[in-house]
Amino acid sequence: MLLVVDHVSCIYGADTNMPVAALKDINLVIKEGEFIGLIGHTGSGKSTLVQHMNGLIKATDGAIYFHGQDIYDGDFDKKNLRSKVGLVFQYPEHQLFEVDVFSDVCFGPKNLGLPKKEVELRAYKALKQVGILDEYFYQSPFDLSGGQKRRVAIAGVLAMEPEVLILDEPTAGLDPKGRDEILSMIKNLQKEMGITVILVSHSMEDVAEYVDRIVVMNKGEILFNAEPKEVFKHYKQLEEIGLAAPAVTYIMEKCKEAGIPVSTEPTTIYEAKQEILKVLVQRK
Amino acid sequence: MLRDITLGQYYQTESVLHRMDPRVKLAGTLIYMISLFLYKNLTAYILAFLFLLSVIKISKVPFKYMVKGLKTVMVLLFITSIFNIFYTKGEPLFTIWKFVITKEGVANAVYIMIRLSFLIIGSSLMTLTTTPNQLTDGLEKLLGPLKKIKVPVHEVSMMMSIALRFIPILMEETDKIMKAQMARGANFESKKLMEKIKAMVPLLVPLFISAFRRANDLAMAMEARCYQGGEGRTRMKPLVYKKIDYVAYGVLIIYVASVIICGRLIPIHLL
Structure with a gap:
């Protein structure tokens, strides 16, 4: 039990004439090493939820436990929490500010009060992990391309060596190639470094291939919390809340309707291909 | 915040x-x-x-x-x-x-x-x-007579309305950048003056960059809608x-x- 969200509610603008309930009684358990996709439509409360997880927003009601410790305890070290639960915001490249790439990545570990050597070592490691070449290290971050900027920004959080990495829409505004690169890079981090990853997105297509578990949010509530295959079975309900299952699910459903006895479980193109081939071979 | x-x-x-x-x-x-x-x-x-x-x-x-x-x-x-x-x-x-x-x-x-x-x-x-829009409409109308002595009333009120419109946007942006830097361990609550000033750099640099980007986008969007100043511009809701x-x-x-x-x-x- 790495992170436990226990009956958390959050109300924005409670003292105005337009209070908005952003989260309603959320319960969620995150285990070590998991890759979780947090999906929801714009305004479903997914960004709000992840900002609770590292203590940036305080819940109106409920509690959050990190390694079994209540993060709202008076003597709980918030700074330590933020280094252990790394949060990469939407469009993280907008937070870059240093004169060169390397010192920008150093910002996080430096704030942790580590010795200079350790700071630089971590920054170097983080930049390597996200696949930034040495030649870019001493360039201004503002001279890089969009995708590279985003990698640098992600490295800025990775350099704090978090146990949980939360990424809020890491693929927003990227082209398909950049998207695939970022997502497979994240998958690598999770597999090789054993980091727990929470990927916030509104696109099922993005997450279907990579995640172990999908949490679907709608209007501040958790609608589904299960394996991708399980969640995509409810594709009609997903459509009702403005989401969709991956295109593959639809193809398999159509095939079944047309009388081809395929399973509708595949969620990736590769799995679908295998399934269709299997059925066709059996027919012969 | x-x-x-x-x-x-x-x-x-x-x-x-x-x-x-x-x-x-x-x-x-x-x-x-x-x-x-x-x-x-x-x-x-x-x-x-x-x-x-x-x-x-x-x-x-x-x-x-x-x-x-x-x-x-x-x-x-x-x-x-x-x-x-x-x-x-x-x-x-x-x-x-x-x-x-x-x-x-x-x-x-x-x-x-x-x-x-x-x-x-x-x-x-x-x-x-x-609303900021009403405010500048009113101001433009009230200062209208000054146009005769070549005061750029429309331009001034347009600048004002844009400035007012941007206050909440920049606030939100500041809030977001602050949070993003806090997630990287930045400390904005330090009591020491020097540290307070130093903490402003990671906030102000991205904020200025985003303000310039937004201003640029806005200018482009206005031009795309054929905006060219107050000359001959009519109102959808004239003030009566x-x-x-x-x-x-x-x-x-x-x-x-x-x-x-x-x-x-x-x-x-x-x-």
Whole structure:
């Protein structure tokens, strides 16, 4: 039990004439090493939820436990929490500010009060992990391309060596190639470094291939919390809340309707291909 | 965090004041400000207080919401009036260490406090009940005659409306960048001055960059819609005075007249 969200509610603008309930009684358990996709439509409360997880927003009601410790305890070290639960915001490249790439990545570990050597070592490691070449290290971050900027920004959080990495829409505004690169890079981090990853997105297509578990949010509530295959079975309900299952699910459903006895479980193109081939071979 | 600052923000609700023509509100605010500085006695302030109270009541903006954003300004006010206590010459009241506190000084401090707080609340009441668009429309119309002496009224009011429109956007942006840097361990709550200044760099650099980017985008979007200044531009909703606006002007005149008459004939002085 790495992170436990226990009956958390959050109300924005409670003292105005337009209070908005952003989260309603959320319960969620995150285990070590998991890759979780947090999906929801714009305004479903997914960004709000992840900002609770590292203590940036305080819940109106409920509690959050990190390694079994209540993060709202008076003597709980918030700074330590933020280094252990790394949060990469939407469009993280907008937070870059240093004169060169390397010192920008150093910002996080430096704030942790580590010795200079350790700071630089971590920054170097983080930049390597996200696949930034040495030649870019001493360039201004503002001279890089969009995708590279985003990698640098992600490295800025990775350099704090978090146990949980939360990424809020890491693929927003990227082209398909950049998207695939970022997502497979994240998958690598999770597999090789054993980091727990929470990927916030509104696109099922993005997450279907990579995640172990999908949490679907709608209007501040958790609608589904299960394996991708399980969640995509409810594709009609997903459509009702403005989401969709991956295109593959639809193809398999159509095939079944047309009388081809395929399973509708595949969620990736590769799995679908295998399934269709299997059925066709059996027919012969 | 920064959402607490209400200065210059619009508060959405349904009230007579919200429906009023922006020109009336602009003129009213100006007249109210002048009325505060006409006389230096309690009578005028009591009238000003009553007027402000009734306008707040009519506006339906919760008083708590209004004051919440004024806390920082109040600190400034407090400092101003403290200076007034110490630096006004006159009949000595008592002495603390080297400083002589005078009767006039105390009176001045109280007056300044009253004046400025009424002034701030009065003008924030205008922005709370008027959308930025209405406000600049009103301003443009009111300043219209100045066009004859080549004052770029339209351009100025357009700049103003853009500036006002950007306040909440930049606030939100600041909030977001602050959070993003806090997620990277930045500390904005340090007590030491040097550290406080240093902590501003990771906030201000991205903020400026984003402000420039937004300004650039906006200029592009305006050009794409063939905007080229006020020449020959017509309005979708031209400003027209209604009955309620004339009533409001009437009330304003009565208020000013009573301030002048009462302030002159029955002055009550502090101390």
